[in-house]
Amino acid sequence: MDNEVFRVEGVSKMFGAFQALNDVSLGVRHGEVLAIIGPNGAGKTTFVNIVSGVFGPSRGRVLLEGADITAFSPQRRTRLGLSRTFQITSLFGGMTVAEHMQLAVRGGDTLGHERAELLEEMGLAGSAPRPVDTLSHGDQRILEMAMAMATKPKVLLLDEPTAGMSVAETDTMIRLICDRLRGKVGVIIIEHDMSVVTQTSDRVTVLAAGAVAASGSPEAVLRDPLVKELYLGSAAGH
Numbered sequence: 001m002d003n004e005v006f007r008v009e010g011v012s013k014m015f016g017a018f019q020a021l022n023d024v025s026l027g028v029r030h031g032e033v034l035a036i037i038g039p040n041g042a043g044k045t046t047f048v049n050i051v052s053g054v055f056g057p058s059r060g061r062v063l064l065e066g067a068d069i070t071a072f073s074p075q076r077r078t079r080l081g082l083s084r085t086f087q088i089t090s091l092f093g094g095m096t097v098a099e100h101m102q103l104a105v106r107g108g109d110t111l112g113h114e115r116a117e118l119l120e121e122m123g124l125a126g127s128a129p130r131p132v133d134t135l136s137h138g139d140q141r142i143l144e145m146a147m148a149m150a151t152k153p154k155v156l157l158l159d160e161p162t163a164g165m166s167v168a169e170t171d172t173m174i175r176l177i178c179d180r181l182r183g184k185v186g187v188i189i190i191e192h193d194m195s196v197v198t199q200t201s202d203r204v205t206v207l208a209a210g211a212v213a214a215s216g217s218p219e220a221v222l223r224d225p226l227v228k229e230l231y232l233g234s235a236a237g238h
């Protein structure tokens, strides 16, 4: 694939005798937003953990710009350009927004003025001196994205970025993904909200029972009878 920055190749994961992922292969191009959707238990969290290095696959490889990073720690992956945000907010209550931005770049990727610019772009400049526990849930999630961006990633993994957000916060997140990330870095977004998927993604891959069930443009995938069937009876869109 042209311009591909990230790929998982033939990834499988066994938990004892249970196969959570079965021969999953997919790639992300520079500037592309790839959404991964799937019903409960499809293997999305397992996939996120393997991509970010929480644990390794039973088989298969994880490649960043063609280099095999399958055995690398999460920290080493971040240093090489693979960053992530978390499904559950992972900030330190008493610390300020600015301190979090500094913490994100302990390795020294961004300069002070670049971090200030990032906060400005994300609409958080006025909140720099505030302790993070005084921010709204939406702003906390946006700060996490700013922290991930501060590491200057080549690939960014967004794990349910709009979970728990109000409609207005979700709209802000959609705008940031489209304006700030799309076209600039490779993005993998795990998302349950189909409206977010259609508004942000270039391509969608559907996981079901640990395997790729469908892949293509958001319009084509969401029209696919197989995908409709997978989601039948799952009103939350999981």
Ligand SMILES: Nc1ncnc2c1ncn2[C@@H]1O[C@H](COP(=O)(O)OP(=O)(O)OP(=O)(O)O)[C@@H](O)[C@H]1O
Pocket: 015, 018, 019, 020, 038, 039, 040, 041, 042, 043, 044, 045, 046, 047, 238
């Ligand atoms: N550590 C583990 N040990 C045993 N089975 C596991 C483990 N982690 C996940 N599984 C199983 O693997 C399957 C996939 O789980 P996973 O959490 O990856 O799915 P998911 O798509 O993220 O689901 P959800 O949308 O509900 O979070 C599930 O059947 C789950 O019970």
